[in-house]
Amino acid sequence: MAKVTFLGAGSTVFAKNVLGDIMLKDSMHDIEIALYDIDEGRLEESFLLINALNKNINEGRATVHKYLGVENRKDALRGADFVINAIQVGGYDPCTILDFEIPKKYGLRQTIGDTLGIGGIFRALRTIVVMKDFARDMEEVCPNTLFLNYTNPMAMLTGYMQRYTKIRTVGLCHSVQVCAGDILWRVDMLDKFEGHSEKIAGINHMAWLLEIRDKDGNDLYPEIRRRAKEKNATEKHNDMVRFDYIDKFGYYCTESSEHNAEYNAFYIKKDRPDMIEKFNIPLDEYPRRCVNQIAKWEEQKKNLMNGGAVTHTLSHEYAARIMDAVLTNVPDQIGGNVLNEGLIDNLPAEACVEVPCLVNNTGIHPTHVGRLPVQCAAMNMTNINVQLLTIEAAATGKIEHVYQAAMLDPHTGAVLTPDEIVAMCDELRAAHEAAGFPIF
Numbered sequence: 001m002a003k004v005t006f007l008g009a010g011s012t013v014f015a016k017n018v019l020g021d022i023m024l025k026d027s028m029h030d031i032e033i034a035l036y037d038i039d040e041g042r043l044e045e046s047f048l049l050i051n052a053l054n055k056n057i058n059e060g061r062a063t064v065h066k067y068l069g070v071e072n073r074k075d076a077l078r079g080a081d082f083v084i085n086a087i088q089v090g091g092y093d094p095c096t097i098l099d100f101e102i103p104k105k106y107g108l109r110q111t112i113g114d115t116l117g118i119g120g121i122f123r124a125l126r127t128i129v130v131m132k133d134f135a136r137d138m139e140e141v142c143p144n145t146l147f148l149n150y151t152n153p154m155a156m157l158t159g160y161m162q163r164y165t166k167i168r169t170v171g172l173c174h175s176v177q178v179c180a181g182d183i184l185w186r187v188d189m190l191d192k193f194e195g196h197s198e199k200i201a202g203i204n205h206m207a208w209l210l211e212i213r214d215k216d217g218n219d220l221y222p223e224i225r226r227r228a229k230e231k232n233a234t235e236k237h238n239d240m241v242r243f244d245y246i247d248k249f250g251y252y253c254t255e256s257s258e259h260n261a262e263y264n265a266f267y268i269k270k271d272r273p274d275m276i277e278k279f280n281i282p283l284d285e286y287p288r289r290c291v292n293q294i295a296k297w298e299e300q301k302k303n304l305m306n307g308g309a310v311t312h313t314l315s316h317e318y319a320a321r322i323m324d325a326v327l328t329n330v331p332d333q334i335g336g337n338v339l340n341e342g343l344i345d346n347l348p349a350e351a352c353v354e355v356p357c358l359v360n361n362t363g364i365h366p367t368h369v370g371r372l373p374v375q376c377a378a379m380n381m382t383n384i385n386v387q388l389l390t391i392e393a394a395a396t397g398k399i400e401h402v403y404q405a406a407m408l409d410p411h412t413g414a415v416l417t418p419d420e421i422v423a424m425c426d427e428l429r430a431a432h433e434a435a436g437f438p439i440f
Helices: 012-023 040-058 070-077 091-105 117-141 154-164 175-186 221-234 240-249 273-278 285-308 319-328 374-396 399-408 410-415 418-434
Strands: 003-007 032-037 063-068 082-085 146-149 168-171 197-203 206-213 332-339 352-360 363-366
Touching: 003 012, 003 070, 012 032, 012 040, 012 285, 012 319, 032 040, 032 070, 040 063, 040 285, 063 070, 070 117, 082 117, 082 319, 091 117, 091 285, 091 418, 117 154, 117 374, 117 399, 117 410, 117 418, 146 154, 146 319, 154 168, 154 332, 154 352, 154 374, 168 332, 168 352, 168 363, 175 197, 175 206, 175 221, 175 332, 197 374, 206 221, 206 374, 221 240, 240 374, 319 332, 319 352, 332 363, 374 399, 399 410, 399 418
Parallel strands: 003 032, 003 082, 032 063, 082 146, 146 168
Antiparallel strands: 197 206, 197 352, 332 352, 352 363
């Protein structure tokens, strides 16, 4: 019987999606599930929901255990064949609030702040502190496990695990799976989706839809480019940044416009509110989502449980597909975040890249992509610079690397001076430490 440990099991909705997918796979009906969290209330909620799901869709064949707190973490991990990471260190209050409110004092505005920018840098640093402990425990009690990281900032956390621990690690995101369908839907070409082919590669949240063809092999990009430019010119919508990417760089990318608005120096400018209006950019979007989600959680929980009649249909997530391919040796293909060891020729070898990967009983096998279009590689490099310096800061404990990561962040560097960036980083570090979430 295989065992999967879910770190951050208090992420109840996500735990339901991933573990529900697992229970629907023939190879994993009798799987052992270890739910781990440091929040007793959320852990109990997930435990009740997963047990109900197991009863309703899996005839109760899985075994579900819960483990609360750091003192029980090794027991949760012991003997795990797969470990899923879905933690959020510091939560909304205090850490997300700090990530947004302190930079705002300096005139730096963000939309999501979980992947790049000053928010992404500090989110990565406080999370790596915890993931170092995870790695030490896994190296002791489940050294051969496959670690599936879903936590953002994806490239920074996954890249650290791949370079500085002995744990086999792949980073997983849902944006690759939905990218082609998303753009076809947005430009009213969804009738071309069935039987289509695609090629996607780059970095997490900025992997490029390099090719998209219909079932007969016809290139769909010329018409996509025409329609995207026309739509941006004639109507306001919620994907205007990525449509502008298509116009200016030639290609669509995997993650949303609210994310990509802050991955560059182009759109969010200190003295240009007209750009926020023009590209319909939702500043402070992530805190707003957090507040709404917290407010609606009790009602959402009731709806999920449905009086104990909770059920599930397969999601877009890769985790269950990976586990099934490993356990059955029936190969599958995913989009995974892996070290760039000869995969994308014009990005650094130490970068964490997102590329097509084959999965079988020996693990994750990334495929060689070749060279990205030079402008796409250049855009990726502006993000990779920040990712590599943040990882270096986490590995060395040197505050100067935090400063350098922030200075090289396209959005932060475009808005603030070097001295302002240093002062902001120092204030953020002190605030995190005072809240009990050190960055080193």
